[in-house]
Amino acid sequence: MFLIFRTDQTWPDSPEELSVDLDPGEIAHARARRLKDNAIVHVGDGRGRRWAGSLSWNEKKSARVQLSGMCEHAANGFPxxxxxxxxxxxxxxxxxxxxxxxxxxxxxxxxxxxxxxxxxxxxxxxxxxxxxxxxxxxxxxxxxxxxxxxxxxxxxxxxxxxxxxxxxxxxxxxxxxxxxxxxxxxxxxxxxxxxxxxxxxxxxxxxxxxxxxxxxxxxxxxxxxxxxxxxxxxxxxxxxxxxxxxxxxxxxxxxxxxxxxxxxx
Amino acid sequence: MFLIFRTDQTWPDSPEELSVDLDPGEIAHARARRLKDNAIVHVGDGRGRRWAGSLSWNEKKSARVQLSGMCEHAANGFPxxxxxxxxxxxxxxxxxxxxxxxxxxxxxxxxxxxxxxxxxxxxxxxxxxxxxxxxxxxxxxxxxxxxxxxxxxxxxxxxxxxxxxxxxxxxxxxxxxxxxxxxxxxxxxxxxxxxxxxxxxxxxxxxxxxxxxxxxxxxxxxxxxxxxxxxxxxxxxxxxxxxxxxxxxxxxxxxxxxxxxxxxx
Structure with missing residues (x-):
């Protein structure tokens, strides 16, 4: 699983229209993992939710994740x-x-x-x-x-x-x-x-x-x-x-x- | 507590007559801790027993611990x-x-x-x-x-x-x-x-x-x-x-x- 976090915003439960740009560290990491166009990337809010999305490269210089998946919630039971x-x-x-x-x-x-x-x-x-x-x-x-x-x-x-x-x-x-x-x-x-x-x-x-x-x-x-x-x-x-x-x-x-x-x- | 281990021998319960020479690493450590003559050093067997002894330096080049204390045993109850x-x-x-x-x-x-x-x-x-x-x-x-x-x-x-x-x-x-x-x-x-x-x-x-x-x-x-x-x-x-x-x-x-x-x- 390629997982990144975005904690600085409040996400709606269904952010299908939203996209996330990878930061330089994440771009380097995605390259090292040899992620290609359309690879699945997960975006977590760090507070118990995450979404799956699809990666697209812009000439290996920048990369964007278009969110598409449903919101997953951490199972209950975490103290x-x-x-x-x-x-x-x-x-x-x-x-x-x-x-x-x-x-x-x-x-x-x-x-x-x-x-x-x-x-x-x-x-x-x-x-x-x-x-x-x-x-x-x-x-x-x-x-x-x-x-x-x-x-x-x-x-x-x-x-x-x-x-x-x-x-x-x-x-x-x-x-x-x-x-x-x-x-x-x-x-x-x-x-x-x-x-x-x-x-x-x-x-x-x-x-x-x-x-x-x-x-x-x-x-x-x-x-x-x-x-x-x-x-x-x-x-x-x-x-x-x-x-x-x-x-x-x-x-x-x-x-x-x-x-x-x-x-x- | 200055503690060293000697695991390569079988110790009697009362080794009052015994002494232990510090190895080079222990000597460096004892110096760093500024241990003086007659400082108390503990010697453990690494298997649940240890004894207290008294340090004596030989011109800071070598050091010996003369065991004197009673044998201490780890309390029962360790799985x-x-x-x-x-x-x-x-x-x-x-x-x-x-x-x-x-x-x-x-x-x-x-x-x-x-x-x-x-x-x-x-x-x-x-x-x-x-x-x-x-x-x-x-x-x-x-x-x-x-x-x-x-x-x-x-x-x-x-x-x-x-x-x-x-x-x-x-x-x-x-x-x-x-x-x-x-x-x-x-x-x-x-x-x-x-x-x-x-x-x-x-x-x-x-x-x-x-x-x-x-x-x-x-x-x-x-x-x-x-x-x-x-x-x-x-x-x-x-x-x-x-x-x-x-x-x-x-x-x-x-x-x-x-x-x-x-x-x-």
Whole structure:
């Protein structure tokens, strides 16, 4: 499937009269794939719909897709996963964007916790990497890159989400530097078994996965999680006791866990 | 924690009299971390045990760890996960090794399916990447790289595992190239709901996760899976219907799912 995305406009359900011009990157890609006139190209809106169309070249310099097919909708049953996460560096950041897109992430919210190293995500790079991954995995969804949150903005953001009925799952990564060997030993058998552990019973509401920095949450962060957990039944903190995971591994692992649970259970 | 591994010898539970010499890579790392005389270094056997010891430098050229601490054992409750997988290329291969180590993988079995592109794993590179990842994540386990299996060897390998009581979970990646758009649409709502879907009830036995090539399984592969499923209750095939996943993403996602399920459920 040759899939491109157009997210910047609102599509009607039946856009038979519409056409889409390929951009330079897409033209290069279509050439590499040796697409000929009349090849079928799919155009997705990145929000769960797509249409098939027919390609026509203008002397290999430009190319246009005339939409003809019916609108396809993603099947129901996709929970909305959002990731509010500390931002890892360099290739680990790229990998997080790519893999979370493959797994159908909807919203990426970069966050700066009290102990985070400040690291930015370039919107251009985010868009390029996520479009490539979404095309490759034939995804129905493109994740949106939301405004970065400072440590003091996280609270009101999460409160609003909780008020709106979203679930908030806070991943508590063990703090490497503070721990002694004996603590680690104890940690490795400590498992979150509270009643809220039914994370597999994910409905269709939004789930916001919160992943802290590798240095661990600060005392202020922890105070906030505690008060949120006390005030909202839809907020819980998750301890993945077995491992010391990097930010991007924790995020992808837990996203995988929720996604696969929602399919298999 | 400064953690090194020694897997090439059998350690007694109380090796107080023993010492370990750091190799050149470990020396460079210890220098970068500015470890001084008497710094605590942990030595793991990569199979669930480790000891603490005390570092002594010999003029910064060589360094020795005198073991002194008690033996620590990984807490019980780690299922044994093995991955029998097609091998992706270049950075995706490295990433698969790194992340599966972080998630506690025990055995990696490279496999060549009928439609696989032949791709090798260098034992040296595997060892380097997995040791770095295991040290970083303070893992109790180092994955072993098993002999690669040809397409014709896979059957007897899996039969032996099934006879020995292991669970075998076969991930059926959708075949991109053969599918039409309409099939994909149907596929995206097709979900494995058979009774064997209780993958979350993983015991402590070995689970062998089988991940096929991105081109999809061949008819011969499929015949084999069918006969295994008919003959062994502990063999099942899993359809992750929502996504077209790359080999390494499928492997890591499902490993995450099983690992986290074993902790949370």
């Amino acid at each position: 909305i996963f959002s990731l509010l996460s500390a931002v890892p560096k360099s290739s680990r950041k790229d990998w997080l964007i790519e893999k979370s897109t493959e797994l159908g992430l909807r919203h990426f919210i970069p966050a700066e916790f009290h102990r985070s190293v400040r690291e930015r995500i370039s919107p251009d790079r985010f868009q390029r990497l996520s479009r490539e991954a979404a095309a490759q995995s034939e995804s129905w969804f493109l994740p949106t890159l939301e405004s970065a949150l400072s440590a003091t903005e996280i609270q009101s953001f999460l409160q609003q989400k909780l008020e709106d009925g979203a679930e908030v799952h806070i991943l508590d990564l063990p703090d490497d530097s503070d721990r002694r060997s004996q603590d680690l030993f104890a940690e490795s058998s400590k498992v979150s078994k509270n009643e809220s552990s039914g994370a597999s019973r994910v409905g269709l509401a939004e789930v916001v996965i919160v992943v802290g920095p590798e240095g661990g949450f600060s005392d202020e962060d922890r105070k906030l999680w505690k008060s949120l957990e006390q005030n909202y039944r839809n907020c819980k903190s998750i301890q993945l006791g077995h491992w010391v995971l990097r930010v991007e591994t924790a995020a992808i692992s837990y996203l995988s866990y929720l996604s696969i649970s929602s399919v298999l259970n | 044994i996960f093995s991955l029998l997988s097609a091998v992706p290329k270049s950075s995706r291969k490295d990433w698969l090794i790194e992340k599966s180590t972080e998630l506690g993988l025990r055995h990696f079995i490279p496999a060549e399916f009928h439609r696989s592109v032949r791709e090798r794993i260098s034992p040296d590179r595997f060892q380097r990447l997995s040791r770095e990842a295991a040290a970083q994540s303070e893992s109790w386990f180092l994955p072993t790289l098993e002999s690669a299996l040809s397409a014709t060897e896979i059957q007897s390998f899996l039969q032996q595992k099934l006879e020995d009581g292991a669970e075998v979970h076969i991930l059926d990646l959708p075949d991109d190239s053969d599918r039409r758009s309409q099939d994909l649409f149907a596929e995206s709502s097709k979900v494995s709901k058979n009774e064997s879907s209780g993958a979350s009830r993983v015991g402590l036995a070995e689970v062998v996760i089988v991940v096929g090539p991105e081109g999809g399984f061949s008819d011969e592969d499929r015949k084999l899976w069918k006969s295994l499923e008919q003959n062994y209750r502990n063999c099942k095939s899993i359809q992750l219907g929502h996504w077209v996943l790359r080999v390494e993403t499928a492997a890591i996602s499902y490993l995450s799912y099983l690992s986290i399920s074993s902790v949370l459920n």
